[in-house]
Ligand SMILES: Cc1ncc(COP(=O)(O)O)c(C=O)c1O
């Protein structure tokens with residue numbers, strides 16, 4: 001299968017590879033996929049708790065080139081956004097940006113899931129006390 | 135010597151036509167273009183002469199009589215003819231067939247079709263080392279077993295089954311024995327008499343002949359094997375395979391067989407050494423590497439290696455100037471992890487991350503050194519990216535992690 005130039009670029013120069021301290025209150029961690037399925041994606045966000053802005057993001061991915069590129073792109077896109085803005089990122093945006101073929105669409109779905117899962121983790125850690133009673 | 139890119143290391147998929155083979159074929163396209171079945175003029179005789187020589191060359195390579203070679207379009211057809219043809223011919227004796235889970239689709243799918251027609255098939259479950267033994271076959275044989283079909287060498291991992299021992303058992307029990315020798319022919323010496331094989335499939339393009347031509351060896355004596363044809367027509371090839379012969383292809387396959395006969399022992403030693411060097415270099419520099427299949431029972435030019443914590447398709451991308459094959463990529467896409475590795479009981483993590491290297495007549499030591507280095511670099515790079523490797527370094531046992539469904 002031929003890969004688009006953008007997939008190759010992200011694959012060869014992945015952005016934001018690494019890990020953040022997952023025990024920190026300001027960090028949200030999402031791990032999606034499973035080794036049996038041939039893909040595991042870990043995406044982490046660092047949030048400025050005062051403004052709700054994502055100041056840093058890191059990923060690690062076990063998966064095909066398109067999965068690596070999708071998660072690399074996802075970390076680029078979430079940075080600078082607020083948590084709620086980041087939730088607006090759709091897998092179809094990733095498909096379009098990377099020109100993914102139909103068999104690779106689920107790689108982008110996985111990246112969207114990873115963003116959502118990281119944000120959900122952050123929100124769980126930072127649940128305002130009144131939110132539960134409201 | 136400089137390396138020419140891309141490097142071809144997928145010789146189990148197909149091989150280039152040897153220049154000497156092409157030389158032998160060329161006249162049969164233009165001057166000697168006759169139909170080998172034209173009995174009453176020189177054009178036909180000339181074509182027939184070419185086919186007869188090829189029949190001798192092919193028979194000579196496998197220890198058969200030339201009359202026992204039936205030309206086909208390749209191993210897929212040979213397997214179909216052998217399996218369906220024998221099962222139909224001997225159906226009165228019984229309807230049970232034995233094969234194995236890690237056979238090629240060209241064996242499994244004919245067996246599946248026969249199952250729909252009322253036959254029963256036992257699929258032997260291979261052990262982790264991939265080798266089907268005579269004992270496994272012995273245990274599976276029943277009163278109504280009429281056919282055993284087991285490949286000589288496996289196309290994905292290169293392991294060699296216990297063919298002569300299995301042949302002996304089949305002979306004792308009067309069961310027809312077919313072997314798909316596609317990956318074995320021309321690589322290591324074989325002898326259908328010594329191995330007690332009744333039917334044997336071979337394909338030209340796997341040993342430096344052209345694509346679209348193959349043969350089925352059909353035993354004529356002790357015992358005489360009969361087959362029900364699957365292609366009816368002019369009654370060519372002793373009625374077992376009608377259709378005007380592919381003279382150019384057959385001449386090429388014969389020439390390729392003769393070259394293998396002369397050169398395969400040297401090739402086997404040279405390629406075996408290169409293959410070992412490849413494996414040694416990689417295992418010296420990386421942990422978490424598993425070589426699939428029993429090491430001392432493999433065809434010499436094939437290596438199948440799993441790399442823990444990295445995924446095969448991304449690894450192929452890392453070595454994109456090297457043509458290899460990978461049975462990987464996740465199940466959610468159209469690509470499945472290798473069913474061959476899964477049938478051996480290789481864990482999902484390792485089945486997703488395997489590469490098959492197939493060396494060939496023109497493979498050089500420089501190419502192997504380069505490949506080994508690229509693979510090592512690629513695996514290291516991908517492990518830096520791999521959350522599984524990170525977990526491994528943290529001492530987490532991946533098999534105990536509960537993964538979310540998706
Ligand atoms: C073991 C085995 N059997 C059968 C085949 C099919 O051969 P052919 O391409 O000649 O139909 C192959 C080749 O892919 C093979 O490796």
Ligand code: FES
Nearest residue numbers: 039064067107464
């Ligand atoms: S992660 Fe499954 S094919 Fe990309």
